[in-house]
Amino acid sequence: MPILSVRNLTFTYPGVTEPALAGVSFDVERGECLAIFGAAKSTLCLCLAGAIPHLISGQMEGEVIVDGLLTRAVRLPELATKVGMVLQDPENTLFNITVGGDVVFGMENLGVPRDEMAARMEEAMTLVGLAGFHARMSHELSGGQKQRASVAAVLAMRPSILILDEPTRELDPLGTEEVFGLLARLKERGTTIVIVENDPDHVAPLADRMLLLRHGRVEVLAPPREFYARVRDDPKIRFPQVTELYLALQGRAALPGRIPITLEEGIETLGPLYRRVCH
Amino acid sequence: MAAKAGEFTIPLAKMSIKPVPGRVDSKGIVSSIFLSLAMIGLLQFAERLDTFFFGGLFPVAGRIISITMIGLGTMLYGLVGGIIVADINPLIATATGTSPIAPFWLLTNAAQAVCAWLVGARFKNVISWPCVVAYTVAASVVLVAMYIPLHVFYFKMPWQKMLNLYAFQTLLSIPVPAIFLRGLLGVIRNAGFVEE
Amino acid sequence: MARLLYTFALEGRSWVTRLHPMTMATLVLSVAIVAFSTLHLGVLGATLLVLLLFMVVGRLPTRTTLAPMVLILPLCFFITLIQTLARPEGIVASWNLLGREITISAVGFILGLRITLRVVLLAMILTIFFTVVHPAKFTKALCDLRVPFKYAYSFTLALRFLPLMLEELATIKNAQQSRGYDIDQVNPFLRVFRIFPLMVPLVLIALRRASTIALALDLRAFDARPDRTFFVDVNRGPLDLGLRAVGLSAAAVVLIAAIAGWL
Numbered sequence: 001m002p003i004l005s006v007r008n009l010t011f012t013y014p015g016v017t018e019p020a021l022a023g024v025s026f027d028v029e030r031g032e033c034l035a036i037f038g039a040a041k042s043t044l045c046l047c048l049a050g051a052i053p054h055l056i057s058g059q060m061e062g063e064v065i066v067d068g069l070l071t072r073a074v075r076l077p078e079l080a081t082k083v084g085m086v087l088q089d090p091e092n093t094l095f096n097i098t099v100g101g102d103v104v105f106g107m108e109n110l111g112v113p114r115d116e117m118a119a120r121m122e123e124a125m126t127l128v129g130l131a132g133f134h135a136r137m138s139h140e141l142s143g144g145q146k147q148r149a150s151v152a153a154v155l156a157m158r159p160s161i162l163i164l165d166e167p168t169r170e171l172d173p174l175g176t177e178e179v180f181g182l183l184a185r186l187k188e189r190g191t192t193i194v195i196v197e198n199d200p201d202h203v204a205p206l207a208d209r210m211l212l213l214r215h216g217r218v219e220v221l222a223p224p225r226e227f228y229a230r231v232r233d234d235p236k237i238r239f240p241q242v243t244e245l246y247l248a249l250q251g252r253a254a255l256p257g258r259i260p261i262t263l264e265e266g267i268e269t270l271g272p273l274y275r276r277v278c279h
Numbered sequence: 280m281a282a283k284a285g286e287f288t289i290p291l292a293k294m295s296i297k298p299v300p301g302r303v304d305s306k307g308i309v310s311s312i313f314l315s316l317a318m319i320g321l322l323q324f325a326e327r328l329d330t331f332f333f334g335g336l337f338p339v340a341g342r343i344i345s346i347t348m349i350g351l352g353t354m355l356y357g358l359v360g361g362i363i364v365a366d367i368n369p370l371i372a373t374a375t376g377t378s379p380i381a382p383f384w385l386l387t388n389a390a391q392a393v394c395a396w397l398v399g400a401r402f403k404n405v406i407s408w409p410c411v412v413a414y415t416v417a418a419s420v421v422l423v424a425m426y427i428p429l430h431v432f433y434f435k436m437p438w439q440k441m442l443n444l445y446a447f448q449t450l451l452s453i454p455v456p457a458i459f460l461r462g463l464l465g466v467i468r469n470a471g472f473v474e475e
Numbered sequence: 476m477a478r479l480l481y482t483f484a485l486e487g488r489s490w491v492t493r494l495h496p497m498t499m500a501t502l503v504l505s506v507a508i509v510a511f512s513t514l515h516l517g518v519l520g521a522t523l524l525v526l527l528l529f530m531v532v533g534r535l536p537t538r539t540t541l542a543p544m545v546l547i548l549p550l551c552f553f554i555t556l557i558q559t560l561a562r563p564e565g566i567v568a569s570w571n572l573l574g575r576e577i578t579i580s581a582v583g584f585i586l587g588l589r590i591t592l593r594v595v596l597l598a599m600i601l602t603i604f605f606t607v608v609h610p611a612k613f614t615k616a617l618c619d620l621r622v623p624f625k626y627a628y629s630f631t632l633a634l635r636f637l638p639l640m641l642e643e644l645a646t647i648k649n650a651q652q653s654r655g656y657d658i659d660q661v662n663p664f665l666r667v668f669r670i671f672p673l674m675v676p677l678v679l680i681a682l683r684r685a686s687t688i689a690l691a692l693d694l695r696a697f698d699a700r701p702d703r704t705f706f707v708d709v710n711r712g713p714l715d716l717g718l719r720a721v722g723l724s725a726a727a728v729v730l731i732a733a734i735a736g737w738l
Binding site: 305306319320330331333335339344363374375435437470 | 543550626634644658666673684685689698
């Protein structure tokens with residue numbers, strides 16, 4: 001049974017006639033990583049997390065079922081144990097003065113016993129590579145550290161699904177590497193991840209499937225190679241550099257192998273052509 | 280109940296149609312806190328003038344900013360929001376060492392929030408000149424009335440000799456905050472922060 | 476801006492940081508009662524000495540704790556000046572200036588110094604309070620007093636985001652400067668009247684950021700249940716009870732003595 005089911009989801013913001021989401025349907029399996037592209041992706045994430053309809057007004061139709069719970073039928077605190085959401089700007093998700101205070105914040109709100117909090121805090125902070133940081137002041141951390149602390153704060157609540165809405169948008173390249181390194185480790189552990197991210201070089205190797213939203217509808221839902229093959233002529237989609245190169249050369253040279261999405265695959269696929277041409 | 284265009288009771292209060300407590304959900308509380316922090320930042324520019332006016336005994340610039348921001352918070356989020364804007368400010372100013380006498384302002388600031396609440400409740404449209412002027416007049420008068428006991432009992436000042444200074448304070452703290460507040464409310468509405 | 480006072484409390488190296496927040500609140504109340512009850516120089520002076528001793532024994536960072544006192548110097552100066560010039564009794568000198576009589580009162584001067592001491596006491600005890608008390612423990616203590624968590628937490632939230640808002644203001648100032656509006660060039664006494672171009676963007680940024688933070692709070696189950704747990708522990712020990720008893724007793728004695736006219 002999928003851990004996340006979306007059935008005919010339609011959402012319209014107040015005062016607007018055109019729906020942001022129109023009849024969106026898809027499933028996410030446990031342990032899968034789904035990357036979302038296109039328009040209204042943040043709106044979709046808010047629906048998955050339950051912020052719509054509980055916090056954000058508008059007209060919502062259809063269903064979102066998270067680990068067996070219908071989002072519109074349960075309270076948001078109950079959903080918080082099932083789905084954790086990490087927002088774009090980590091400054092807006094670290095509320096406490098110390099990192100430790102932030103990591104335990106969600107657990108405190110849920111009434112987790114104190115002894116259990118200490119263990120879960122330690123576990124979450126070790127997982128994100130911030131072990132020993134609990135006494136550090138949140139505003140002193142680097143961008144990458146702040147975002148990792150945000151992830152730790154969400155992981156400490158032990159959600160079934162982790163949703164990340166452009167988690168590296170405000171980060172420098174080093175911070176971006178740190179966050180994606182963390183996500184790769186989480187995926188290896190079997191965490192279900194839904195991610196909105198505009199950095200194709202990092203997302204493509206991570207995602208099991210990619211979803212493209214256009215005009216509020218699901219236009220493409222496919223594994224990365226098939227996804228890029230289907231959207232190759234879409235000027236609004238950014239490709240991993242090796243994929244872009246491969247697709248550009250595909251019409252002009254006989255290229256072996258499948259579409260590469262990582263640098264290593266690109267070397268393997270395009271290497272022979274390069275050596276033929278250049279030597 | 281949908282409001283007509285240009286007509287509001289409490290513009291941003293979605294959670295409660297009553298000005299008491301007003302909007303006390305996360306958004307209301309956090310927004311009030313942030314307005315208070317904005318007030319702290321803006322008070323930096325009031326420091327020089329107020330220090331000149333007897334070391335802060337007769338604040339003019341600080342009063343302009345506090346009347347504006349506390350009025351804004353109350354009119355947007357109701358009485359509780361206004362009190363948060365009003366009273367977080369002196370606590371934070373003391374906690375961060377920027378103004379050790381700030382706790383004196385706990386009551387005077389809260390009084391401004393109460394004035395804004397009382398005045399705002401009487402107007403259908405708070406984004407209007409009559410409303411903001413009525414509020415700044417009420418707040419200025421109440422502040423003078425509250426500062427007299429503070430000056431007399433705490434600082435042992437001869438209040439009769441301070442009347443000119445009270446008058447000068449009041450003269451400035453009616454029109455200037457009214458202009459600022461009306462401008463801010465209009466901008467906030469036009470920026471789309473208003474919810475029906 | 477001064478170094479954030481509560482960093483000392485966060486470090487937790489001194490015994491005073493392990494006191495219950497309500498113990499410190501009781502001491503604040505006690506000093507306030509003493510300061511408001513009397514202007515007796517001996518009593519106020521003794522209270523000041525006790526506070527200084529508390530700072531020494533508690534190993535409070537002297538520089539950080541006393542630095543804010545500098546900010547009240549102008550106020551103290553003007554209080555003393557006004558009392559010296561305004562008091563009709565104890566006049567030691569007078570002269571005529573532009574048709575008005577200016578008098579110097581020795582009684583007024585002494586009174587001004589006493590009021591200054593009162594202001595210093597209150598400012599000092601409050602500064603000590605915020606230096607010693609851990610914000611999270613303060614929140615817990617307020618919740619123990621049945622203050623709803625969402626209000627008790629406001630203080631921590633404000634402390635956390637103050638540096639950010641001040642940064643935003645600095646950014647706005649620079650942005651407006653690049654557009655030709657430079658508040659630093661305006662007469663310092665008139666700055667507040669030209670503040671609108673800074674005020675508007677700051678308020679809008681504040682509201683926008685608050686919306687996102689509120690969303691993030693709700694997604695972490697903020698205020699979900701009244702019986703939330705707390706990671707920090709605040710325990711009352713014998714030292715807490717002792718300090719509370721001593722503080723309140725001393726305050727009561729001074730109050731009674733003041734009412735009876737002995738001070």
